[in-house]
Amino acid sequence: MKKLIIVLLIILTSCAASKKCCGQISYKGYDYNIQDIIKNQLKFSTIYGAVNGGNSISDVKTFSILDGLQTSTIETPFDYSVTIGIRKIARFGHENKAQTFYDGTESNYTDAATVGKVQGFEYLFEIDYARQQGIDYIDQHHFIRYSSDDDCNGPLCVDHFAAKVEYLKDGFADIEYFELSERYRYKKDKDLAFSIGLVHRLAEPYGYDPLAKWMLSNGNLHYTYLALEEGYNVDVANDIYMDPDGNIVANSADVWKEIVIPQVLADYTTKKRNELERIIQHSIVIGFDYYKYTKNNWLHAWGNILPYHYNDGNEFSYHNYISDEQWYDYSGGIIFGQKVSKQLGLFAEGKYNKYWNREWYDFKFGINYIIR
Numbered sequence: 001m002k003k004l005i006i007v008l009l010i011i012l013t014s015c016a017a018s019k020k021c022c023g024q025i026s027y028k029g030y031d032y033n034i035q036d037i038i039k040n041q042l043k044f045s046t047i048y049g050a051v052n053g054g055n056s057i058s059d060v061k062t063f064s065i066l067d068g069l070q071t072s073t074i075e076t077p078f079d080y081s082v083t084i085g086i087r088k089i090a091r092f093g094h095e096n097k098a099q100t101f102y103d104g105t106e107s108n109y110t111d112a113a114t115v116g117k118v119q120g121f122e123y124l125f126e127i128d129y130a131r132q133q134g135i136d137y138i139d140q141h142h143f144i145r146y147s148s149d150d151d152c153n154g155p156l157c158v159d160h161f162a163a164k165v166e167y168l169k170d171g172f173a174d175i176e177y178f179e180l181s182e183r184y185r186y187k188k189d190k191d192l193a194f195s196i197g198l199v200h201r202l203a204e205p206y207g208y209d210p211l212a213k214w215m216l217s218n219g220n221l222h223y224t225y226l227a228l229e230e231g232y233n234v235d236v237a238n239d240i241y242m243d244p245d246g247n248i249v250a251n252s253a254d255v256w257k258e259i260v261i262p263q264v265l266a267d268y269t270t271k272k273r274n275e276l277e278r279i280i281q282h283s284i285v286i287g288f289d290y291y292k293y294t295k296n297n298w299l300h301a302w303g304n305i306l307p308y309h310y311n312d313g314n315e316f317s318y319h320n321y322i323s324d325e326q327w328y329d330y331s332g333g334i335i336f337g338q339k340v341s342k343q344l345g346l347f348a349e350g351k352y353n354k355y356w357n358r359e360w361y362d363f364k365f366g367i368n369y370i371i372r
């Protein structure tokens with residue numbers, strides 16, 4: 001992030017100088033000026049911010065009879081999301097016209113597509129601070145996408161080429177990575193195109209299991225020794241179990257095992273994962289994209305498969321956590337709609353991703369019928 005900020009500052013500083021200092025680039029007979037490029041790319045983009053909220057799950061009453069009948073209420077705070085972002089993405093023919101205002105709740109499946117509707121650059125930078133069912137999340141999705149047609153000759157045009165740089169952090173799905181892809185893209189016809197290229201992903205070492213070294217030969221977990229190493233204290237004779245701060249967290253072996261230990265394992269796993277450096281994975285990607293739209297029928301589909309991943313010998317490479325030398329990562333999406341008649345319409349939309357040992361997806365489908 002520091003390097004990115006430095007590069008942006010250099011560009012903006014150079015563009016604040018005279019036009020000669022701003023740098024001239026010639027390509028295919030066109031002269032480019034960085035200041036003009038930035039101005040044109042920001043044109044028609046939308047900066048938005050919104051706050052959304054609502055009640056969460058209802059409060060739950062719990063009962064205990066250890067010292068007579070006791071009741072307590074587990075309260076769940078209200079759900080909310082705070083969203084800020086900037087986007088410039090052309091709508092496909094099947095997409096509904098945007099609302100009067102962006103409120104941060106829009107779900108555009110085509111944001112995940114490999115290429116966009118128009119030639120050139122599109123981008124999205126969005127961050128969400130959210131709380132759902134009492135759990136706080138920070139979600140981010142940023143990308144810059146470049147699309148080009150074959151044999152093009154306009155400004156910023158590169159024949160047979162597509163590229164995308166993306167950062168995704170989905171707290172609910174527990175996935176975070178930075179990805180850069182560059183591809184050779186061949187259009188078979190005006191609707192269908194194929195692509196092949198390289199993908200470079202920077203992420204935590206997925207597949208790494210911090211609890212593996214605590215496993216016994218019989219398959220059980222040495223959880224008490226783990227807790228002791230983390231600073232917990234156990235007085236078995238008096239049934240006293242204390243956390244690293246000296247607070248009593250359990251007064252029986254059952255409470256220690258069923259309630260305290262699961263939290264100890266969760267905290268330990270999170271700590272160990274956060275201690276590791278991110279690693280980079282280079283992979284081959286093969287994909288396709290298809291788009292055909294008419295007033296009554298439309299189909300937009302895309303898919304990518306990563307069949308080969310370079311093994312650089314890193315101690316925490318995903319290669320070390322699977323039985324085979326290679327594995328398949330893939331992603332895809334589909335948007336389908338059909339107006340069967342003036343009254344009846346069908347639709348189905350969804351996207352699916354599988355990277356390493358993580359899966360995240362969403363979908364919707366339905367029917368519309370207008371009574372006349």
